[in-house]
Amino acid sequence: MRRTLPVFALACLLLACSGEAPPESGADGAMEDEAAGAETMTLASVDIVEPANGATVEGSTVTVRLAVSGVRIVQAGDTTSGTGHHHLYLDADLTPIDQPVPAVPDQIVHMGDGSAEYVFENVAAGEHRLIAVVADGVHVPLDPWVVDTVTFTVR
Ligand SMILES: [Cu+2]
Incomplete structure (x- = not known):
């Protein structure tokens, strides 16, 4: 050989x-x-199902539900190709694609348990921006971006 x-x-x-x-x-x-x-490889995508873009949420508890295609959601630490876990940026700007997503309480959240649903508590009234990003087992965003953004209003 x-x-x-x-x-x-x-x-x-x-x-x-x-x-x-x-x-x-x-x-x-x-x-x-x-x-x-x-x-x-198919192009992966993530969709913020809830809250819908432009939605008004009654009360300060905001439930986020996410859906994906072309990528498998697993627990943090799993570095299998084609997998990742969800990250949420609430009123926070995206961080660089080649660096691990930071963790900032109530602002930048890792859904490292492999879940597709997260609940923000005590969200202030007013308009908010939510960004969802899928990153790999060591928290570095997938490249190209697997990202979705919505704005919603808490009343
Ligand atoms: Cu992470």
């Missing part, structure tokens, strides 16, 4: 590493699987 390596390296040069491994280079199956996974 070792003697096929130079051939593969040359093929890689010629093909500019297009990800199409020559069929005879079966030595590294894991790499091939990763490449195939990347090619068939």
Whole structure:
């Protein structure tokens, strides 16, 4: 198998590493699987189902419900490709995509238990902005962003 390596390296040069491994280079199956996974990956998305964009919430308790497609929601710490957990930014600006999401009580929340529902208590009356972001097992946002934003009013 070792003697096929130079051939593969040359093929890689010629093909500019297009990800199409020559069929005879079966030595590294894991790499091939990763490449195939990347090619068939669907665009992931997250949707803030509740509160709906523009909604008015009666009372200071705000229940957030989230739905996703193209990504599997798991507990924090699980670094399986194609998975992540929810994060909520309530009246807080998004942090950089290449850095772990911070934790700020009542403002930036990690739903590290793998849940899709969270309840904010004692939310002040007035208009609020809520951003949902899916980040990976070590809390770094998925790239490209899996994000949704709504504004709502507490009355
Ligand atoms: Cu997190």
